[in-house]
Amino acid sequence: SLIGAAIKAPRITSKNLISVIFCEAVAIYGVIVAIILQTKLESVPASRIYDAESLRAGYAIFASGIIVGFANLVCGLCVGIIGSSCALSDAQNSSLFVKILVIEIFGSALGLFGVIVGIIMSAQASWPSKA
């Protein structure tokens, strides 16, 4: 949409790259959470891998990853769709850009919520102490 609309209205190109950057931001959330999760990983002695505590810690880290993944997938779709409408309406009437950008910011908050929940989930994942 950005490319097509910019043919008739070249002024929109630089401002509307913000939409594309929002999409990239959700990918960065994924990288951040991956780094955080990998610091949480520990190996557990073989005798204790089926203890309730270690199962819980393992599942918590797994769930955290899934949450962040799906939340950011949906957020990326949402931001992309709104960004397309934003580019088209900016090409017609430049006062609309900021108003639709506000909608887009609300949409990108979805990814942020996912990251927050993921970090909370993984923060309390504690492995059984080696004994």
Added chain:
Amino acid sequence: MYGFEAMTFNIHGGYLEAIVRGHRSGLLTAADYNNLCQCETLDDIKMHLSATEYGPYLQNEPSPLHTTTIVEKCTLKLVDEYKHMLCQATEPLSTFLEYITYGHMIDNVVLIVTGTLHERDVNELLEKCHPLGMFDSIATLAVAQNMRELYRLVLVDTPLAPYFSECITSEDLDDMNIEIMRNTLYKAYLEDFYRFCKKLGGATAEIMSDLLAFEADRRAVNITINSIGTELTRDDRRKLYSSFGLLYPYGHEELAVCEDIDQVRGVMEKYPPYQSIFAKMSYGESQMLDKAFYEEEVKRECLAFEQQFHYGVFFAYMRLREQEIRNLMWISECVAQNQKSRVHDSVVFIF
């Protein structure tokens, strides 16, 4: 799934939709039309148009200018935009764009056949054809003597072939039959287009069904009014009506038995959307009917742009451009013939 086309539409259609919307912003507005209506000569018109998007197409024309030249150049612009979009489109958008031109193809076929019947020169006729409806082998239409030959020689290779199965008769081509042939072809084309849009589903199906239904109903009313007083029987008339639209099937039953315009008006006033159109005309007047229908069509097509992620915008844009070209032709003719007072009779403002 209706409602979820936003997720995948932009992959293939996003670029072209943005281009179409950009073109739409270049349509002439009411202010432009006001300026054009106040022009005194065709050169003034050319000057005003060169400030709009038609500039590059008109600037090389020498004066004195003819109205047909202006219309030709504007149509050329539309054709260029259409070809650009067609090149960039993938399936199913490319099929959709091709469907839009089949109506013009039918008109061209009928034009050439009629012209041949009246012993006109083939090249002259080819120049008058609408450029959006050209196809290869169109010139060989001139040698056909009746419909069967027409089909066998030329049309079996074109996309219009399936529409001919409904109207192949062994009768020779003459004026009355050609009009019937044109309307039968158009009916088959509209129904095919309607089925295709329904198959696409989602927002495209909904918006296009509305636009096509209006087109079908409008043609039904025009067929009725034009065949009042001719020897077209009621059954023949009914065969020419399309099998979808607001008027199907009960409205068609009633329209088929109408014998004058007031009866037609009585039938149409039972349907709320058309009641407002017919209310604009006083009794006994039918010249304003065309303009009222065009206004309603333009209103519906502008509404098609309110929604994103569907193919209806392409159809709506082509129609709006054609309406604009009709407006320009009317304005140029009025100016050329010094009848400025009649300019507002037939100009439909788009914005």
